[in-house]
Amino acid sequence: MTPLTDPAYLDALWEVATPEERDEIRRLLDNDLSHHIWRAQVGRQSEAADSLAFVTGYGGSAGGGKSDLICGLSLTDHQRSAIFRREKTQTEGIIQRLTEVLGSTDGYNSQKSSWRTTVANVPRLIEFAGLDGPSDHQKWQGRPHDGKFYDEVTEQREHQVRFTMGWTRSSDPNQRCRVLMTFNPPTTAEGRWVISYFGPWLDDKHPNPAKPGELRWFTTIKGADVECADDRPFVIFRGEPLYDFDPSEFSPEKIIRPRSRTFIPSRVTDNYFYVRSGYIETLQSLPEPLRSQMLEGDFLAGVEDDPWQVIPTAWIDDAMARWQPREAKGVMDSLGADIAAGGKDNMVVYARHGTWFDLPITIPGREIPQERAGPIAAGHIITNRRDRAVAHVDVIGWGLACCNFLTANEIQHVAVNFANGSNERTADGSLGFHNMRAQVIWRMRETLDPTNPNPAAIPNLPRLRADLASYRWQLRPTGIFIMPKEEQKLKLGHSPDDGDAICLANMATMKQAVFEEMVAQANDYDRYGELP
Known part of the structure; x- marks a missing residue:
């Protein structure tokens, strides 16, 4: 510039x-x-506009020119753009800004929520969308756009954003494709996903932090983000990435090509027009933590949990901070297994060694044929079981077939039916539980409570963190009630397989070997031996 x-x-x-x-x-x-109908302001906004990343995160404080960047790029750099907000009505501000830039509303169709115009002799299509409903993302399946723009993305569900990103493409080989996410620091726990998504830039505990604008490369393997060293394509061979391979020996869908990602922070001081208007003084007058979030772009300030969240996020983070890998894991006390077969959910198994929880064993449900779900699921449990640990299995659905095979092989297990009633009470004895689901999940809260004299350590995994933070409770006449799993799935965008499995692993059931030893000692004891 x-x-x-x-x-x-x-x-x-x-x-x-x-x-x-x-x-x-x-x-x-x-x-x-x-x-040039629009130009990016010199500084952070122009850095974001010029970034070569496939996915660019842009934001921080309020007033950094985030929405204006979306408008400008959709008019000057892209032929087909889609602009997403949580609610479609929230795109009105962007429509107003586009009107200012273009000078009129010619080409705007309010019924179709789209705008057709021509800029620099290039036809442009801009579509406006909301992702409020649980299934709204499905309306955009198969609809290609070379520019996907997510304004205030922390208000949107992660799985809906990832889903709609899947059709970022163009039939024009000369057209650049990009995803732009703009956002302020999240004000709710549900918006925290952006911190892990842009972990190298936003997570202060990330082991390999990145500089603003630095390109990093990512792909998704078995549903999890994996950072790669560079953009070289690779295949998974015997469970490991293989870079030296013959492409003719692999189908195109087996060849993994990492995509670039970056984050560029913005401040209100980067927006000359807002500085001149006195907007900084408006942000300075906000109460904390909004002041730090909106003025300074502090991603660690004041993210509040839902008051009905079962396990506070801070407790989860503390337990994850305590976790370290172990070579000597100690005796395995318990296994927790959430069973899946033939679908998009995962079978997940966690092992507990005292108060230390091991990394999970995760098997995609699509790899477990439904007609053989019982023996295959039981086989995974038996293979990973040590020290005659008790397996706690969610018996609803495919878990029943698994339990039948565990019984046939004389493997000690507990078939946990979350719908069954509970006779237990909270640790302080004040409240009962509506059902076993409430009991098992609340016990995990008690385990992670900072006042627990035996602090637990759980793996630092984003999916596990999201699952554990997503449980919500109510107090009913029947006791503590936990949000139904189906509602939780809609909220998360996936089944809480990791959360349920680790809560099951947290259960404490006496091992059969210990019970048998106690019985033997009782039988050997001569109750009359000390009588005169």
């Missing part, structure tokens, strides 16, 4: 210019406007 298109430079120049020089400035600006 030249000084002539830097608004701060232009203002300073205008103040000292003669009338003749001002006429020349007007002529130059009019000429530039005839060729």
Whole structure:
């Protein structure tokens, strides 16, 4: 960007210019406007516009020119754009800004929520969308756009964003495709997913932090984000990435090509027009933590949990911070298994060694044929079982077939039916439980409670963190009631397989071997031996 298109430079120049020089400035600006309907402001906004990343995160404090960047790129860089907000009505501000840039609403169709226009002799289509309903993302399946823009993405569900990103493509080989996510720091726990998604830039505990604008490469393997060293394609061979391979020996869908990702922070001070308008003073007057979030772009300030969240996020983070890998894991006390077969859910098995929980064993449900779900699921449990640990299995659905095979092989297990009633009470004895689901999940809360004299350590996994933070409770006449799993799935966008499995592993059931030893000792004891 030249000084002539830097608004701060232009203002300073205008103040000292003669009338003749001002006429020349007007002529130059009019000429530039005839060729460029919009330009990014010099600084962070132009860095985001020029970034070569496939996915760019842009944001931080309020007033950094986030929505304006979306408008500008959709008009100047892309042929087919889709702009998403949580609610479609929230796109009205973007429509108003587009009207300012274009000078009219010609081409805008309010019924179709789309805008057709021509800029620089290139036809442009801009579509506006909301992702409020649990299934709204499905309306965009198969609809390609070379520009996908998510405004205030922390208000949107992660799985819906990822789903709609899947059709970021163009039939024009010369058209660049990109995803832009704009956001302020999340104000609710549900928006925290962006911190892990842009972990190298936003997570202060990330082992390999990245600089603003630095490109990092990611792909998804078995449903989890995996950071790669670079953009080289690879295949998975015997469970490991293989870079030296013959492409002719693998089908195209087996060849993994990492995509680039970056984050560029913005501040209100990067937006010259807002600085000049006094908007900084407005942000300075906000109460904390909004002041730190909106003025300073602090992603760690004041994210509040839902008051009915079962396990506070801080407790989960503390337990994850305590976790370290172990070579000597100690005796295995319990296994927790959430069973899936033939679908998009996962079978997940967690093992507990005292108060230390091991990394999960995760098997995609599609790899377990439904007609053989029982023996295959039981086989995974038996293979990973040590020290005659008790397996706690969710018996609803495919878990019943699994339990039947465990019984046939004399493997000690507990078939946990979450719908069954509970006779137990909370640790302080004050409340009962509506059913076994409430009991098992609340016990995990008690295990992670910082006042617990035996602090637990759980793996630091984003999916596990999201699952454990998603449980919600109510107090009913029957006791503590936990949000039904189906509602939780809609909220998360996936089944809480990890959360349920680790809560099952947290259960404590006496091992059969210990019971048999106690019986033997009782039988050997001579109750009359000490009588005179």
